[in-house]
Amino acid sequence: MTLDQIFADLRRQGTTVRHAETGSWAAEVLRERISAGQLVPGTKLSEEPLCDLLGVSRNTLREAFATLAIEHMVARIPNRGVFVARPTADDIREIYRVRRFLEPAALLWSTSPTTDALHAAIERARQARSRGSVADMAGANQDFHAGVVALAGSEGLSRQMAQVLAEMRLVFHSMVADPLFHAPYVDENAGILERFEAGEHSEAAALMVEYLERAERQLLEAHARA
Amino acid sequence: MTLDQIFADLRRQGTTVRHAETGSWAAEVLRERISAGQLVPGTKLSEEPLCDLLGVSRNTLREAFATLAIEHMVARIPNRGVFVARPTADDIREIYRVRRFLEPAALLWSTSPTTDALHAAIERARQARSRGSVADMAGANQDFHAGVVALAGSEGLSRQMAQVLAEMRLVFHSMVADPLFHAPYVDENAGILERFEAGEHSEAAALMVEYLERAERQLLEAHARA
DNA sequence: CCTTGTGGGATTGTTCAACAATTCGGTAGG
DNA sequence: CCTACCGAATTGTTGAACAATCCCACAAGG
Structure with a gap:
């Protein structure tokens, strides 16, 4: 175009x-x-x-x-x-380096107990999945993770997370995205949120770390193929 | 001037x-x-x-x-x-909100075991203290905390930390700084580093949280007076 | 055939001068 | 004393100009 x-x-x-x-x-x-x-x-x-x-x-x-x-x-x-910008493999590693600090830390130490936005994001992701809309699913997924960092209540941290997620979108656009990339993560997000709301913060954080490490591997693999 | x-x-x-x-x-x-x-x-x-x-x-x-x-x-x-920029009390709270996430997280989850820069910063702070140079002591103290975040190995996180520390300098410049503000923290930094190097990461992180909460209170108090 | 300048053309980096829009201080009028 | 308004000063934006740099094709030489 x-x-x-x-x-x-x-x-x-x-x-x-x-x-x-x-x-x-x-x-x-x-x-x-x-x-x-x-x-x-x-x-x-x-x-x-x-x-x-x-x-x-x-x-x-x-x-x-x-x-x-x-x-x-x-x-x-x-x-x-x-x-x-065309993100490199190193850029992807840096993105997840930041996310592996920000998101687990937010789950561990956040003070704000208002998780409405997180539930809403999961619900939108589920609807997008049943609709088959990959783009909306990706968007809702990003909203969930932005919402996790927003729990920290810090404008600066949310700002950095927003920037990292914008770079993530560039990563997706710079390679042929697997349409099923986001699908399995939707329920996983719900599981993390469940643990968090049950007060099991360190379990939620551990799940998040696992999630992020897996996503990074998957993304680096796809990047290497492209 | x-x-x-x-x-x-x-x-x-x-x-x-x-x-x-x-x-x-x-x-x-x-x-x-x-x-x-x-x-x-x-x-x-x-x-x-x-x-x-x-x-x-x-x-x-x-x-x-x-x-x-x-x-x-x-x-x-x-x-x-x-x-x-003239930082407000809310800006100070935001600064420490960011620091309370970044610095303990770096101590807990950092992979890089190279602490040379941290030792150097502490040494410079001690020399500045014995010299009576408040400005150099503040600078070395900031270098130490920047070095802690640098342990995370993330350019983006270090960048945000650098920005926050720059705002800290503005805070100091916008009020009459207590010449003894930094003095007691020098040894405290050394203690945190000691714990970290002993592999007691969560203890180091806990000390850091305590440190930051106290510094924030002290700074907000001084800000209210001015 | 391959390398190595070497032009000129296109694009970016920077400055300048002008004008439009807005704010601020003062002043006249009520 | 308060309000409305006017004009000077400053910022926001534009367009044109020039300088610096890069590119790309092309010729000269090995």
């Missing part, structure tokens, strides 16, 4: 952006398109065409690039341009 | 920056000045004067601001300008 098609809808609807937020608006649009997989990892984001498509100046677009580069959504190579 | 004095040294030395890194260079200069406490929290960073002082254009300076805003080193208020 060409860039013109990806951003065609922007020109249709009135894209009047208020003063003092054009840069972050552009970043948001790009981030959304990358997360949705419309912009495939490795795609070069040339400045001039994108300026026309987004209707912003080069300076403003570059401000958006600076934001996305810090979030690891794009890779900036000096004098060569910015590209949609 | 005026801005002109703070940035006077830049004009003296040749400040020729290579192509394709002027923006990050400006960010680095500002970050350094803020961390060192030369730019007091709350200071307004007006664009035009700073452009002259740094010798960069407004666009480039704004790129630097975007970076620093994400790192929470400056606060950007739309249409009003950017200010050196």
Whole structure:
């Protein structure tokens, strides 16, 4: 798909952006398109065409690039341009290194007992599974794990988890995803939540570690094949 | 101290920056000045004067601001300008929320057994204490805690820890620091490291939690007084 | 045939100057 | 004393220009 098609809808609807937020608006649009997989990892984001498509100046677009580069959504190579980030095997290992710290720690030491969001995420994952919608299942699964870290009640930790999950989406988009990858994990999440709510926090954390180690192996394997 | 004095040294030395890194260079200069406490929290960073002082254009300076805003080193208020961040009591609580997860988790689950950097940091802290240098003691203390998180071997976690410690420096700069604040913690760090190296990881983690909770209380108290 | 410059063209990095939008301080009027 | 409004100052955004760098095709030489 060409860039013109990806951003065609922007020109249709009135894209009047208020003063003092054009840069972050552009970043948001790009981030959304990358997360949705419309912009495939490795795609070069040339400045001039994108300026026309987004209707912003080069300076403003570059401000958006600076934001996305810090979030690891794009890779900036000096004098060569910015590209949609293409995670390496090392990136995958780093992602799970972070997750293996954040998620078990949240299960062990979280104070917030409000698990409504977690139940809701599991329910949505189950419905998506019975519907056969892989994308929705993946999304609900990510919401569950983001919700686990959110138990910690820390904006900063949730922010880092959100960034890691965004990189996860890039990983999925950069290789042919096994449609059944997420399916078995749905019930496993439910089991972890059950233990957690029963007050067996260390058991829940141990299950989570096992979960993450298995997912990492599986993902690295798939990455090596691709 | 005026801005002109703070940035006077830049004009003296040749400040020729290579192509394709002027923006990050400006960010680095500002970050350094803020961390060192030369730019007091709350200071307004007006664009035009700073452009002259740094010798960069407004666009480039704004790129630097975007970076620093994400790192929470400056606060950007739309249409009003950017200010050196002034941490609130809630910010302090958030800082320690993150630290209480990252540091004990690193002690519990770290794989890397290389503790050389931690010993070095403690040694530097002891020398600074006997020298009576509060600033060096604080710096060495921060190096120790950054080193603890570095045990996790994760670039992302170390990065977040570095950001949190930078915010800590802002906290210290935004209030009259008790010269003896860091003194008792030096030996405590040594004790934690001892337990860790003896393989008693959960004891080390427990000591760390205690340490952090006490430091947070003390800091919040001092913040309330100021 | 393969390497090794070596141009020119395209793209990125940076600056500058202008204009639009917003805030802030002061001031006239009630 | 309070309110509304005006204008100066500052920020947000744009477009054009120039400098620096990379690329790619192509020619010269081994």
